[in-house]
Structure formats: structure tokens, C-alpha cells
Amino acid sequence: MMIDVQNLTKRFAGRTAVNGISFQVQPGEIVGFLGPNGAGKSTTMRMLTGYLPPTSGAAYIKGHDVFHDSLRARREIGFMPENVPLYEDMRVVEYLTFRAALKGVKIREVRSSVDRAMEYCGLGEVRKKMIGTLSKGFRQRVGLADALVHRPRLLILDEPTNGLDPNQIRQVRSLIAQLAGEHTILLSTHILSEVEMSCRRVIIINKGTIRADDTPEALAENLQSSGTVTVELRAGPEEVSEQIQGMAAVRRLAASQLEGGWHRYELRVEPGEEIRLEMAELAQARGWPLRELTQHRATLEDVFVELTQRE
Amino acid sequence: MRTFLILLGKELRAFFLSPVAWVVLALFMVITGQSFSLSIGLLREKPSDFSIVRWTFFPQWFWYYYFFLFPLITMRLFAEEQRQGTLESLLTAPVRAWQVLLAKYGSAVIFYCVLWLPALLYFGLLHWVMRGEVEIPLGALGGSYLILLATGLFHLALGCLASALTRNQIIAAILGYALILLHFLAGTFLMYLSQENPDRMRPVLDQAVTMRHMDYFTLGLIDSRPLAYYVSGAVLILLITHQVLEYRRWKA
Numbered sequence: 143m144m145i146d147v148q149n150l151t152k153r154f155a156g157r158t159a160v161n162g163i164s165f166q167v168q169p170g171e172i173v174g175f176l177g178p179n180g181a182g183k184s185t186t187m188r189m190l191t192g193y194l195p196p197t198s199g200a201a202y203i204k205g206h207d208v209f210h211d212s213l214r215a216r217r218e219i220g221f222m223p224e225n226v227p228l229y230e231d232m233r234v235v236e237y238l239t240f241r242a243a244l245k246g247v248k249i250r251e252v253r254s255s256v257d258r259a260m261e262y263c264g265l266g267e268v269r270k271k272m273i274g275t276l277s278k279g280f281r282q283r284v285g286l287a288d289a290l291v292h293r294p295r296l297l298i299l300d301e302p303t304n305g306l307d308p309n310q311i312r313q314v315r316s317l318i319a320q321l322a323g324e325h326t327i328l329l330s331t332h333i334l335s336e337v338e339m340s341c342r343r344v345i346i347i348n349k350g351t352i353r354a355d356d357t358p359e360a361l362a363e364n365l366q367s368s369g370t371v372t373v374e375l376r377a378g379p380e381e382v383s384e385q386i387q388g389m390a391a392v393r394r395l396a397a398s399q400l401e402g403g404w405h406r407y408e409l410r411v412e413p414g415e416e417i418r419l420e421m422a423e424l425a426q427a428r429g430w431p432l433r434e435l436t437q438h439r440a441t442l443e444d445v446f447v448e449l450t451q452r453e
Numbered sequence: 454m455r456t457f458l459i460l461l462g463k464e465l466r467a468f469f470l471s472p473v474a475w476v477v478l479a480l481f482m483v484i485t486g487q488s489f490s491l492s493i494g495l496l497r498e499k500p501s502d503f504s505i506v507r508w509t510f511f512p513q514w515f516w517y518y519y520f521f522l523f524p525l526i527t528m529r530l531f532a533e534e535q536r537q538g539t540l541e542s543l544l545t546a547p548v549r550a551w552q553v554l555l556a557k558y559g560s561a562v563i564f565y566c567v568l569w570l571p572a573l574l575y576f577g578l579l580h581w582v583m584r585g586e587v588e589i590p591l592g593a594l595g596g597s598y599l600i601l602l603a604t605g606l607f608h609l610a611l612g613c614l615a616s617a618l619t620r621n622q623i624i625a626a627i628l629g630y631a632l633i634l635l636h637f638l639a640g641t642f643l644m645y646l647s648q649e650n651p652d653r654m655r656p657v658l659d660q661a662v663t664m665r666h667m668d669y670f671t672l673g674l675i676d677s678r679p680l681a682y683y684v685s686g687a688v689l690i691l692l693i694t695h696q697v698l699e700y701r702r703w704k705a
Contacts, residue, residue, distance in 0.1 A: 188541070192544075194702055213547045214547075223538065225538060227537050228539065230537065245546050
């Protein structure tokens with residue numbers, strides 16, 4: 143097992159940031175760690191990397207206790223902290239060389255390790271530049287290169303795409319996809335589409351407790367609020383709602399008027415029900431002109447909102 | 454050990470690549486050089502009870518600049534890491550907090566020693582120019598360097614502690630200055646006290662009086678007690694600094 147977290151709790155003065163969470167990550171998994179700001183994501187990651195000691199509970203990285211056997215646990219990890227702290231007055235290549243040596247890369251291999259990490263992260267053109275003068279996107283890549291310079295088995299990335307523009311996010315995402323084969327990755331983010339694309343498993347945390355732990359698809363399927371159907375018809379609301387009353391699967395109907403006599407209807411449907419065929423037949427039977435009929439799947443965003451805003 | 458050397462190398466590079474260090478070094482050479490040339494002038498005019506070493510290293514204005522030196526050297530050490538957040542990436546690498554602490558302290562000590570090296574050159578030059586006709590009291594010179602090193606170890610440790618307490622370099626500098634001055638003034642106050650009751654208090658109180666230590670050592674009177682006082686004081690302060698670093702993480 144790569145990560146084994148058991149009842150991990152962290153209390154700060156008067157506030158419980160992480161409240162008895164447990165989860166496991168197997169080698170080779172890519173796990174997205176989601177949650178609103180202040181949910182305890184960064185605190186959990188800082189405990190896993192040995193920066194913060196847990197109040198109670200335990201965590202193991204490849205069997206090494208992160209608190210009692212911290213040095214050995216930390217050797218297995220490549221960590222990219224939130225906001226990517228870097229030494230502003232060092233050059234990129236200098237910084238990575240320092241970090242590689244510090245993380246125990248053999249002296250003879252430091253240079254090749256640094257070159258490999260820089261090539262991987264596309265840092266060739268800025269290798270001699272001062273870190274302080276780099277753009278946010280490059281800083282993020284330096285942080286990523288730092289995390290993987292010593293070829294760790296496990297990457298822990300705290301918001302790797304925070305503050306990047308869409309193109310840069312795409313680049314970082316494809317980088318992560320490349321890394322997926324040989325690494326286990328635990329990454330936190332706010333960008334849900336990113337998790338859907340790159341993670342095969344999602345852990346949602348809110349107020350210090352785990353609310354969900356599954357694949358993104360399974361989470362969306364199980365969601366209560368799944369199943370919205372949008373219909374656009376040239377027919378008035380009274381007429382339509384009267385007809386739709388008869389359909390058992392429809393729980394709620396919302397109408398809005400569009401141009402030229404068209405109306406848009408949002409139908410909330412019982413989970414797992416299929417009403418599109420029935421709807422099309424109804425429109426045909428009544429002679430309503432129909433121009434749109436769409437079933438919306440619940441997205442990870444719906445799941446996220448549902449699980450973190452309910453109470 | 455390898456980890457410590459890597460950290461030390463990085464800290465030393467940070468010192469010698471920063472403009473502040475060179476400004477301090479240049480200013481310091483101006484001050485000691487000025488003291489040296491003034492003391493030559495002074496000794497040429499009339500004989501003095503004190504040697505040229507004494508006049509060079511401890512002129513009347515010595516105390517005015519001496520204490521400013523330490524905060525300038527140490528203020529950056531931890532405060533800057535905490536401000537940039539790099540303490541987190543540093544302490545999540547496989548290194549121990551005490552290795553980081555000793556590397557930072559060690560680099561400050563090395564820089565401090567480098568500051569005093571050019572002054573040795575002055576005496577060498579004088580000896581060479583005068584073709585050996587001037588006597589340089591080697592005992593006094595050795596004693597001066599020894600006490601400067603010992604007090605330096607202690608004061609740099611105080612500066613490290615101040616820097617670990619805050620993320621603001623200015624606050625670290627002011628706090629470090631205050632701690633060093635407090636220790637010095639307490640010593641001066643003890644000297645005054647021991648003059649009031651010379652018999653009973655003197656043997657104990659004298660151990661903490663920096664000014665008196667300087668007096669003895671610059672005469673070439675080398676006493677192991679003040680050395681033990683400063684070195685053990687430095688160790689104690691470093692232990693406290695280590696606790697502060699750990700405590701910040703526990704409390705966070």
C-alpha cells in the first residue's frame with residue numbers, strides 16, 4: 143500500500159481541521175483530493191509529508207510512519223506545497239540541483255536527474271533564469287520539477303494548477319497524465335473538470351471529514367439530484383404542465399419563456415428514469431414543435447456542491 | 454553529514470551572493486581600517502597603557518557598531534524562509550530541523566569570521582612596512598580574536614533565535630538587537646553591583662560581564678571561564694531556537 147491513513151486528526155487551537163479521516167491509496171493510483179477552501183486538504187497533505195505532526199491517528203507511506211519514521215517516509219514523497227514556495231534569488235538549475243542533492247540523489251546522478259526533470263517540465267529555456275523573475279506558470283513547473291527530481295514513487299501535489307491560465311492548466315494536466323504510469327499521485331484541486339479528466343478516484347473532504355471516496359462516474363451516478371431533462375417546445379406552460387402531470391417519473395417542472403413563442407422546460411426526473419422517448423412521442427402526438435431534448439448527467443460539480451453545501 | 458554540508462553550502466552561497474553581505478563587509482573594513490590608522494596616530498603622539506591591538510579592535514566607539522553587526526547577519530536566516538514559505542519545502546525534504554538550524558548558524562559564524570580576517574592583514578602590513586621594528590603583541594591579538602569569536606558565537610545564536618520567532622526581517626533584526634543589548638546591559642549592571650559588594654558577589658557576577666571579558670582578553674589574559682560561559686550560552690540559545698522551530702509546527 144502506498145498511503146495508509148488511519149483516523150488522522152489535527153486540532154489547532156480551538157479548531158479541528160482534520161477530524162479522524164481514514165483512506166488508503168494503492169500503488170499506481172491517481173487520486174483527486176477535493177474540498178472547499180478550509181476543508182482540511184492542505185493540512186492532511188502537510189501531515190502526510192511530515193511538516194505538521196498529527197494530533198492523533200497515524201499515517202504510513204509505504205509502511206513508514208510519517209511521524210516516527212519521518213525521514214524514510216519523506217524520501218518516498220515528492221511534494222509540491224500550495225502556492226509553490228521557491229527561493230527567489232536562485233537560478234532554476236541551481237535550485238533543482240540543491241533540491242536533488244538534499245533529497246539524497248547520488249552526487250554522480252544529480253546532474254542527469256536535474257536535466258531529466260527540467261526536460262520533463264519544459265524548463266530548458268529558463269534553466270539559467272532567476273526564479274524570482276519567472277512567470278507563475280514557470281514557477282509552477284519548477285515546483286513540479288522539484289517534486290519529481292529524485293524520482294519518488296509518490297507525488298503529493300497541493301493545487302498544482304492554482305492560478306494558471308487555461309493553456310497552462312492543459313500543459314500541467316498532460317504532464318500529470320504522463321507521470322501517471324510510474325507514479326502514484328495524490329493531488330488536490332478546485333478545478334473539477336481536471337479531476338474528471340485525470341483522476342480515477344476522488345476523495346471529497348468537507349469540514350475535516352471524508353464525505354465521499356469513489357470513482358467520479360460512480361459518484362455522479364449515485365447522486366440524488368441526478369437526471370435533469372431540458373426540452374424546448376413551441377407550446378405554452380399551461381398546456382405542457384397539464385400533460386406532464388401524467389408522467390410519474392417527473393418530479394418537478396420549471397418553465398421559462400424564450401423568443402418567438404418558444405419555451406424552455408427543465409424537468410427534474412427520478413434517478414435512473416428515461417423519459418426522453420416518452421417526451422418526444424408526447425410532443426408529436428400534441429403537435430408541439432420540438433427543437434431540443436437533452437438529458438443532463440450529474441457532473442462531479444453537482445456531487446461536489448451536494449456533498450459540501452448540504453448542511 | 455552530507456545533508457548538513459549541502460545545506461551549509463546553500464546558506465553560504467546565499468550569504469556571499471547577496472549584496473547586503475558585501476556592503477556589511479565593506480563597511481566593516483572601513484570601520485576597522487579607520488580604527489587601525491587612528492590608533493597608529495595615537496600611539497605615535499604619546500605612549501599608552503594599551504597596545505595597538507587594543508586600540509584597533511576596541512576603540513571607544515566599538516560598542517556602537519559591534520551590536521549592529523549581529524542582527525544584520527542573522528535577521529534573514531529564518532524570517533525570510535518563513536515569509537516565502539520555503540521552510541515548508543525545506544522541512545518536507547528528508548532533513549532534520551537541527552540540520553537546517555546548524556547549517557544556518559554555521560554559515561552565520563563563518564561569515565562573521567570572514568568579517569574579522571582583513572584586520573589581520575593590517576597588522577601584517579604594518580609589520581612589513583616597518584620592517585619588523587614595531588612590536589605586535591601576539592598574545593593580545595590571539596586573545597582579542599578568541600573573545601571576539603566566543604562573544605560572536607553567543608550573539609549570533611541570539612540573532613538566530615530572534616529570526617526564528619518572526620517572518621519579518623525588520624522585526625527579527627530589532628528583536629535580535631534588543632536581546633543582545635539586554636544581555637550586555639545586564640552584564641554592565643552586574644559590574645556596577647559587584648563594585649558595591651566586591652567581596653561576596655564579584656567571583657560569580659564577573660562571569661557575565663562582556664565588557665570585562667574584553668578588557669582581560671585584549672591584554673592577552675586568556676581565561677577559560679568566559680569562553681565556557683559564551684559557548685554554553687550559545688548552545689542553550691540554539692536549543693531554544695530548535696524548540697521554537699518545532700513548536701511553530703506543532704502549533705502552526
